[in-house]
Amino acid sequence: MTTETSAEITDPSLAREAEPLVQRLVADRAAGKLAEQDPTLWGPEAEREASVRLSWTTLHETSRGLVAEIDALRAELREEGLSRIVLAGMGGSSLAPEVITATAGTALVVLDTTDPAQVRDALEGELERTVVVVSSKSGTTVETDSHRRVFERAFSEEGLDPARRMIVVTDPGSPLQTLGEESGYRKVFTADPNVGGRYSALSAFGLVPAGLAGADIAGLLDDAESTFPSLRADDESNPAIRLAAALSAAHQSGAEKVVLADSGSGVVGFADWAEQLIAESTGKSGIGLLPVPVENVAAPGFATAGGDATPVAIGPPTDNAAVSTYGSLGGLMLLWEFATALAGRLLGINPFDQPDVEAAKQAARGLLDGPAGGPVATPATVDGSIEVHAEGDWLSAGVGTVTEALRALVSAAPATGYLAVQAYLDRIDDASITVLRPELARRTGLQTTFGWGPRFLHSTGQYHKGGHQNGVFLQVTGAVEEDMEVPGRPYTLSGLQRAQALGDGQVLAQRNRPVLRLHLTDRTTGLVELVKAVQDLRTAG
Incomplete structure (x- = not known):
């Protein structure tokens, strides 16, 4: 595969919808102005922030x-x-x-x-x-x-x-x-x-x-430098302009989810990096692009993308993808940075702030500053090794099993909403929980994301609070066998982890988003039981 960095819109319908936006960006000289670090591109309200956030365009030199x-x-x-x-x-x-x-x-x-x-x-x-x-x-x-x-x-x-x-x-x-x-x-x-x-x-x-x-x-840096001239060009062939126009046109037509899958790029884990870039940059003011990294181009959510999602291949074009981006790692990083900033202009948002990130941090600090261990949460029910907790009053009384609670959570999602799985666990030893993403996507028909907590709080956490308010949230926490003190601080690591989960759940609930927290009293057994509960859900369609 060529190392030349490119973006190709392979869906004819999306290409037609994107064309007016391509022409607008070219006429506005938006790419050239971005390369010149012009802070006025995103309007007067964003200018102050943008004026101190644009040095990334020349990092390949500096x-x-x-x-x-x-x-x-x-x-x-x-x-x-x-x-x-x-x-x-x-x-x-x-x-x-x-x-x-x-x-x-x-x-x-x-x-x-x-x-x-x-x-x-x-x-x-x-x-x-x-x-x-x-x-x-x-x-x-x-x-x-x-x-x-x-x-x-x-x-x-x-x-x-x-x-x-x-x-x-x-x-x-x-x-x-x-x-x-x-x-x-x-x-x-x-x-x-x-x-x-x-x-x-x-x-x-x-x-x-x-x-x-x-x-x-x-x-x-060499790869980024070789890509830069094509990204600053104010013409229709600029891959950043084409990618930004495609994503923005899809958003205008109701496809605010961007499903990312590797199609043989040679880059490992690119979607996880792009996830933060896209979500934090665009997810605000009740709009934005929700990145959904998936396992491969045949995965549920990508191969089955509906009208609310745009499947994007990282690598060569595939039959299932509407857009593909490919090239070297340095070139791809710069391409997506340029495209995300240009998409911010088309969406009418400031791509450089993150106004909703601090809320979860403040809630976590409040819990840490409270009584040792924080408030005692009473589960709505206990099913085997899993405690069922719900933030807010969306879960009906009488729910007795994890499967029933999951079914209620999915039912609370709008038809074009999404399900976010948030695992506050060990992403090495508890890695088997990642099977939940494709299983839930397959069985619910919802676009489904997976994030490790608190890692995602510095990434998609902004979108969850500031983007389209059509998500439902599944938190998974687990008992800790051996805690660890944080020297010089009045809390332990597990206390911090718990405060982060509960704090974020509180903030989401304040925005009227359904939050289901499943606490594994025994991680090994609980994970097995959770997978079984998901498998008991009816397959969508």
């Missing part, structure tokens, strides 16, 4: 100086036997490095969880050769700060110097920069502050952990 610095640090670490890289980061600080290293086939341990078991697994992986990259744009991300504290204590207990094993990536002037410098951390990288987190793949946030893990970051 990040070049980082390559030698990262390579030198990696060589220095290797000389000291420090070859295991653990990344503590959330959202834009973790998603890009994960797809870069996965595609390159290099090892990177990504910690974007508050599950004690998953954090403990990371601690038990040869600490003597471990370096931790603490990555946070704000420098105050609670999950990342917790990871830092846990690893500092673990290093100290093993007689290892924590400072020599800590590397920081943050914005200039953040509390994390100050802490890193005052604590004598091995290296503190400050990123360009005029780049938002979800557009930061080619900045220090993406390049430092990926480069230290051994990925070819110079090649990544």
